[in-house]
Amino acid sequence: MTTWTAYGWIVTCATAAGVWAADYDPTRDPLVNPASLFESPPASADRIADEDWIIRHLRAEPASLNPILTSSGHELTVQELLFDEPVVLGPEFEWMLNPAMAEGYSEADDHLTAELRLKAGLRWQDGVPLTAEDVVFAWQMIRSEHVPAVRARAATEGVVDCRAVNPVTVRFRFREALPTNRWRIKFPILPRHVYERGLSEDPTLSRSDTHVEANRHPVGNGPYRLVDWAAGDRIVLERWADYAGPRPRFARVIFRIVPDGNTALLMFKRAELDEMMLTPQQFARDTRDDRFARVGVKGRADQATVYCIAWNMDGTNPFFGDVRVRQGMSHALNMPLILNTVYDGLFSRSRGLFPPSSWAFNGDIPLFDYDPTKAAALLDAAGWQVDSEDGWRYRNVVGPDGTQTRVKFAFTLGFAQESKTSPQLAAVFQQDLRRVGVDMKLQALEYLTLRGRVFTHEFQAVIWAWTAEPEPDDAWNLLHSAARSGGRNFVGYANPDVDALLEQGRRSFDPEVRRGIYRALAAKVYEDAPYTFLINAPSLWAFHKRIRGVHFSPMGPAGFYPGARAWWVPAGEELRGTR
């Protein structure tokens, strides 16, 4: 207990320091979002540098570069340059065909089958032709019982059959007629001729020397091929000269593996990295020196990441099953102060389930205002009365055996200790709640431990976050009462109205009707407050000042099509490579 008190003090002091330093206004920082960063490439190719290298930042070492086995952001960052997929995520999170690979997609009238047509003459980097059989093979591997394909498996849920009609056509069959089916065929492909060898010996694709080697030095079909992987140090890619799509702009892409963000920023200032993601603190404070200004600029844009406080409502605590309590909590939270001090004015306040970039976003939802009086009234109404002796709130709770016990409103808020902002947010909230008579304890946990607690429902409240999928139907898994076991409804939320809206949104094929449904859903969920929505995290990045052509999607500057492939350097401004 004393540890947490001490911890609270440290964090409070840190927050006070934050208040003192909160004089940063990104709109007045000349290094933020300069026009050059977003400049489109000139029409004539000789004004674009052709031999430059770019050095990119990786937060962790990839476990594998086999695209069906990967799931982390840093793995996708490398893999998207090695592998092309027929269906890709567009710049605004839209479903689109990859122009370098696919020619068409059509669904039957009953929406139960679909055909995907590939371009003719595609090849793998080792020269072997790429056909519909490779797509089918990848689907079979993703659905295999033995292969640990977490992300790809979840993505292809609902595709019950996949077969090659001819070398360039793949036919899919779906379990149900749903408007979201086209997203289900967006999965990575694998070179069958590489992985089929040794499949009988190792059906997991990940445990034999042959497969491990294939996963580390993959035969891809993307704009770059892997030339070197020095463990714990760097991964080097080189332009694949025979790539069928647009000519890759950099002769080399070097990924430096740097887990520590402070180290990465120092490397960036030494021009040893050309791009990196920044924390709010780094963006607002640690990048204001001359050394940074000499080499870099900063980019900032909205991102589809939602931060919230999740309240556990599965009945294991006597607090959060009552909607008035959750609303009271939301009113007690001093969001204006938090936005200004904890997030340095860089983050925008969340308006619920869907981020502003989503077509399902509802900007008309009335937000919970910071109002301790309203919070107190709601807690009173829920039966939590202030004890005049000690000032905390208590309520008589009836146990399963009918006996009454007097329970103090005291609970624990868990958060990730690695986060730079959550501890400060928690400390502000702790003070807010003390004012209304609620005793909140803080518990900093390692990310993995925190996830484990949430996964097994062993928590009362946590600071939680997710990146919204492009398709709002993703909310089904988060909020539907049927997703309480097996899905991601870790808070044990069950609301028949919400269930009904989720079902309707999933079935309708009319985009306007769906939009109406999801707007209503977002409003309902915000008001019902199974989560207290906090902020939408922005993308905060540093780029070397010679880099052009950056676009920020709702997921950041990479991870979509064309993403990092569109970056370019003006001829004459090359920094590396052979000139």
Place this chain on the structure above:
Amino acid sequence: MVRYVAKRLLLAGVTLVGITIVTFAVTRLAPGDPALEAVSRGGASTMSAEAYARLRTYYDLDQPLSRQYAAWLGRVVRLDFGRSFHDGRRVTDKVGERLPATLCLAGGAVVLSLAFAIPIGLASARRAGGVFDTVAGGVLAALHSVPRYVMAMLLIVVVGVHLDWFSPYGLRSDSFEDMSYPGKAADLVRHFALIVFCFAYPLIAYQARFIRGNLLEVLGQDYIRTARAKGLSERAVLHRHAFRNTLLPLITVVGLLVPSALGGSVILETMFQWPGIGQLLFQAMTQRDYPVVMALTVVAAVVVLLCTLLADLTYALADPRVRYA
């Protein structure tokens, strides 16, 4: 002698098994497991109970702990450390490719520290209590009391980033392949200098004081008086007669310092982006990569046990009064 060595080796074996049992238990007791790590690697959106259960089976985590340990031990006695949970590679490959980077550091640190410690120790002993002895003693004591990670941060920020004299990160530059041979050598020195110094400086202090103390003890011996009486120069007395007699205990001390240097490598390698086994251990722990953690524990334990054994044996060799009881 043979019986003594056999007995010590047997004891070392028992200790080693004890260490592995404790490490095995501790790593499994830490919350979270590799299946959870894998299932939540893509953020909260891929977490599902079905995928988690599937992965627990994939990693054999659904077996009882005792059976998992027995299976592990059964493989290790055949020198098979299994495959990493993280990337499926053989653990021996993963450790093997990183071992040279760490050994270079440990070796470089020992050589560098001796290169400074021996002259300083000799000079201090020659005029014990003199100006040099006092100043050197003070400076070394001050250095010795600065934690390695503090020194590392200072060096990285000041000497590495602001003055830009050295490259504080990694083994080599990105353009290393295109450099000439002298250029490559210079590049390696630029990358080696700071981290090796961070490893070495506490050793300098320790060894210099150790040499000085031993020399002073030896210099009071009768045979030193004899050497002086023969008319040998003070230099010859100190170097040839006195210092040689302090060499053996010095070797022992260096042997015992190597494991401690390996321990320090976890933090330093992480700070300097050094792809050695310290960094690997740190990553493996955060990823709950049990096979790699276990293998590195065994390696470290074997090194420590061997060094202790060698130290005891050399002591016995150096001083016949020590009996192999």
